[in-house]
Amino acid sequence: MKIKHLFIGLGIAAFVFSCSTNPFTGKKTMALVPNSQLFPTSFTQYNQFLTENKVITGTSDAKMIKRVGERIASASEKWLSANGYHGYLKDYKWEYNLVDDETVNAWCMPGGKIVFYTGILPIAKSEAGVAAIMGHEVAHALANHGQQRMSAGMLQQLGAVAGNIALQDESARNAFNQYYGVGSQVGVMLPFSRNHETEADKIGLYLMAIAGYNPNEAAELWKRMKANAGSGQAPPEILSTHPSNDSRIANLTALAPTAIAEAKKFGVTEFRD
Numbered sequence: 001m002k003i004k005h006l007f008i009g010l011g012i013a014a015f016v017f018s019c020s021t022n023p024f025t026g027k028k029t030m031a032l033v034p035n036s037q038l039f040p041t042s043f044t045q046y047n048q049f050l051t052e053n054k055v056i057t058g059t060s061d062a063k064m065i066k067r068v069g070e071r072i073a074s075a076s077e078k079w080l081s082a083n084g085y086h087g088y089l090k091d092y093k094w095e096y097n098l099v100d101d102e103t104v105n106a107w108c109m110p111g112g113k114i115v116f117y118t119g120i121l122p123i124a125k126s127e128a129g130v131a132a133i134m135g136h137e138v139a140h141a142l143a144n145h146g147q148q149r150m151s152a153g154m155l156q157q158l159g160a161v162a163g164n165i166a167l168q169d170e171s172a173r174n175a176f177n178q179y180y181g182v183g184s185q186v187g188v189m190l191p192f193s194r195n196h197e198t199e200a201d202k203i204g205l206y207l208m209a210i211a212g213y214n215p216n217e218a219a220e221l222w223k224r225m226k227a228n229a230g231s232g233q234a235p236p237e238i239l240s241t242h243p244s245n246d247s248r249i250a251n252l253t254a255l256a257p258t259a260i261a262e263a264k265k266f267g268v269t270e271f272r273d
């Protein structure tokens with residue numbers, strides 16, 4: 001593999017994983033590429049994506065995406081601080097953009113770089129629907145799911161326990177894109193595992209509720225996703241990485257009261273649809 005020359009061995013004895021604690025599970029998670037390398041790469045790729053795509057500004061939809069984004073970011077900060085993770089988001093540089101593209105997709109790259117495609121807005125349907133999608137995508141980023149997936153993939157490609165991997169040249173950026181799904185030239189973004197999906201659903205639900213959006217709307221959103229997937233049109237891009245199924249919808253419905261209770265801890269008792 002081309003990626004091999006990126007591998008910087010730390011010496012025979014130093015088979016050391018770079019681990020970080022996941023604030024949502026309390027477990028150590030694998031992070032071969034430290035955030036100090038990952039975030040600058042993410043920011044560069046994000047800016048490049050924006051220059052190559054049509055960013056919509058000034059419309060009510062574009063303003064709504066920013067408004068929801070700011071509320072979800074603020075909810076993330078409050079929730080992490082309340083749970084003892086002060087400073088967890090210190091290197092985040094939140095940004096929320098609406099891109100003119102019929103693809104049914106939305107994503108959040110490492111460090112809080114969010115894109116919504118106009119194609120997902122009819123399925124999101126309402127501001128709470130947008131909040132449900134954004135909460136979920138932000139949750140993947142906060143829990144470093146992409147990082148874990150990329151690290152596992154890199155290990156598989158290397159066929160060895162690696163100590164450190166640099167993200168400096170083109171093949172490394174391609175690996176980054178494969179696991180974070182930026183752009184379409186590089187190939188298909190790999191799906192998240194079911195565990196990661198369940199985790200992101202739960203965190204996302206908390207975030208949307210703390211941000212003041214009705215968490216009952218999350219299950220409604222995934223029902224619409226499912227209906228859209230069966231409508232005979234091309235299936236939504238987001239469903240290739242986030243399969244929608246009945247157990248996910250049932251799980252979100254069951255968790256909604258917990259999210260409302262969580263929001264109450266932050267003084268939030270009214271929720272917009």
Ligand SMILES: [Zn+2]
Nearest residue numbers: 192197200242
């Ligand atoms: Zn997901």
